[in-house]
Every structure is written in C-alpha cells, then in structure tokens.
Amino acid sequence: MIELRDVHKAFGSNRVLRGVNLTIPGGTSMVIIGGSGTGKSVALKSILGLVKPDSGTILLDGEDVAKAERDAFLARFGMLFQGGALFDSLTVWQNVAFRLLRGSLKRPIEEARAIAVEKLRRVGLKPEVADLFPAELSGGMQKRVGLARAIAAEPEIIFFDEPTTGLDPIMAGVINELIREIVTEMGATAMTITHDMSSVRAIADHVAMLHDGVIQWTGPVADMDASGDPYLDQFIHGRAEGPIEAVR
C-alpha cells in the first residue's frame, strides 16, 4: 500500500503539489488523470525519491520512504518514463534486461536475453528489434520498449507514465490489457498516468484526479460517471467550458 500525506512540492515560484493526499491499496490499479502540467509526473517521481518533496510524508506499507533503505526499496519498483528514457548506448534487449544483467538480479546472458525477448513480445514487438538501438525505433516502439523494461524484473509496484500516448488504437488496447493482466494475474500494484479515457476505463480500479496541486476527486472507476464533481465531469467529457480554465 502506498500513501501520500499532505505532499508539497514547488519548483521556484511554481507550486506544483500543494498538499496531495492519496492512498493506493496493494494489488490494485490506480489511474491518475489531470490536466497537462498539473504535476502528475512529479507526483510519481516523488514517490520514487527522484524528486524530493518539500514537505509531507510518503509511506510504503506504513514505512516512510525517505528513511527506507534505497536499494531494497527501488528493487520493488518498475517505472515507465513519459519519454521512454531508454539508454541510447545500449541495444533494445540490453535496455529491457538492464536489471537482469547486473546487480542482485543478475542472470546468465542467454537467460536475460530470452526474458527480454519474451517481454518485448508481450508489448507487441518482434524479436528482430532486440538488436536495434533505441534511436532506430519509432516513438511508439520506444515507448513499448520502455514498458518492457519496466516489467522485465517483475516488480511488485509498477508506475506507468502515459503508456499509450503515441500508440495506435489497437496497440493501445494491447497495452491496456497487459497492464490489467499484470495487476490481476501477478498481483502487482500499478499506478498509471493517462489522458486516454478509454485506457482509464480499461485499466483502473480506482481513479484520482489531480487539479490545482491537490487530489480533486478520487474513487472507484465505476463511480466516475456519476461523481457530480464539475471538474471531473468537464475533464472526462473533454469540454472546453467549465470550472477548469483552458489557459493554465
């Protein structure tokens, strides 16, 4: 279980998170929605300690993550970055198998490669791409390699930052299904950021909407349509008019 308690984060005068409170039960899938630039990526990075919150606490299974032993803590996580963040100097399969080639999870090379190729297959990529370099792939393919890397070591908690942006509708469907499968079959905890409402419905157990630095609404995905929250309603229906201003 992950809990954020009154988390604040500002970059200079830009107050991005202004008291975020959110609980993600273990083994469930939480989807975070919210306008562009509201701090969704910053919230994920705060949990991982890539961004240090100015105040507030973040608990993982009741333990303060700021005091946790870093290596053991990070070993439980996988993360897909919004931009893919693949290592340009390594081939696709070496990217996917990064964790399996070094450190505590190290395996023989052939085994690591086989796992990488299998994960690539699960994100809809052929074995032929394994030996290419990231720069030789399209944007959507890079995104999927990043996804394969995030799930390669089968972590218990996985963060997906916009997993389906830049993908065609069919591939987006494949990825939605994959994320759902990882949660229901492997019992992982997932936190996904997405702007795609069909992804939200396919992936989420719970939905949280970030607006103006706080969680504006959170609840089970089934309650989303009848929430009565004007912000959420405007967002899920993509209306230009409403309480959320178009220019932010």
Next chain:
Amino acid sequence: MIALAPLAAVGRSTLAMLGTIGSVALYAAITLGHILRPPFYIREFFSALLTIGYFSLPVVGLTTLFTGGALALQIFSGGARFNAESVVPQIVAIGIVRELGPVLTGLMVAGRVSAAIAAEIATMKVTEQLDALVTLSTNPIKYLTVPRVLAATIALPFLAAVGDIIGIMGGYLVGVTRLDFNAAVYLRNTVDFLETADVVSGLVKAAVFGFIVALMGCYHGMNSGRGAQGVGRATTNAVVSSSILILASNYLLTELFF
C-alpha cells in the same frame, strides 16, 4: 546603494564560485568513495578506456609532433644568440617531457573527452535516463562517473608518454633535416640527458589531468540545466573549467616537483 551595486555583483559571483568549488570537491570525494566499493562496472570501464585513451591518440600525436618541431626551431634561434645552438636536443626533451607533453595532452583531451562526456551525461539527464538508472537500482555515479574517471586517470599517462615520444621525434626531425644536427648525436644527447624523475613527474601530472578532465565532464553533465541549452552550457563549462584546472594544477605540481 547604487555605488555598491558593482561590488555586490562581484561578491555574489565570488560566493557562487566558492559554492561551485565546494560542490565539485564534494563530488570528487563521493566519486573517490565509490571507486573501491562494489559493484564494479568492468565493461563501462573498458569502453571508456577505449574512447578516452585509444581514440585520443591521433589528436595527441599530431599536437605534440608539431609542437616538438616548433620548439626545436625556437630553441635553435634563441640558443644562437649566445652560441648555444647545440642544446636543442636537451631543451626539447626537457620541455616536452616535463611540461608540454602532459599539458598539451591534458588540454587536447579536455577539449575532446571532457566535452563529449559532459554532452552525453547532460543529454542523459535531460531525457530522464539518469532517473531511469536510479529506478533500475543503479547509482549513476558508480555506473557513469567512476568508470570514466578511472579510465581517464589511467589512460592519460600512457597518452602523455606517447605524446612525449612523438614530440621528441618532432624536434628530432626538424633538428636533423633543417638544423643540420647529426641524427645519432641528437638521439644520444636526448637519451643521456633525460632523468627518470623528468619522465615520472610528467606522467604523474598527466594522471592528475586525466582525473580532472573526466571529473569535470561528469560533474557538469550531471548538474546540467534542462533542455538543449542546458546540454550546451554543460559542455562549455566542462571544457573551460577542466582547462583552467589543468593549467592551475600544472603550476602547483611543477612547484611540488621543482
């Protein structure tokens, strides 16, 4: 108030510079602390050794070759003023081995390697690859900085040694073809004159320069700003600061060995 404004600006930039010196020193200490503790990234070390050492050979060779030649001409014309033309081999050897070999090697590698390291690591930072490394349980300083710093510290003395030999050869070629020195005498004068301490002090300098070059490249890369502009600034800062540090430490080391 207005009269004090220029002073305040000087004070601010002095404070900023002291702050940078502090954080570079801290970064160096952290890097040194990681060198002896596992995990060790052997592959990264050897690939850094290849790019920093082997691929710098042509640049270093050309620079020292021409400098050795020019040095021979200058010493000849200077020596002629008090009938001491015959000292060319000895002075070229001393000048190259103790001073110009290591310094030119350091400066050329600063331009080539420090810039490349800074640009690579800054780009990794901008594209979130450094964050990705952390989430994959890999310490960026261990994985990126330590192999490069170690490789440069080890490679530079070898590069400088090659530079020494080629520089002396430059002087020899000019001496024999343009200044009518006897080839055998030129070589014997060079070899007899040089002492082990001359060579060793030059190589020790080179090792220090190697450490500086790689460290500054990594430091500026990891502390780069956001976007393409951040990458550009990191690259410039790495080259400028490593060049200045090389020249400053060269003076201090020369005093030390004097």
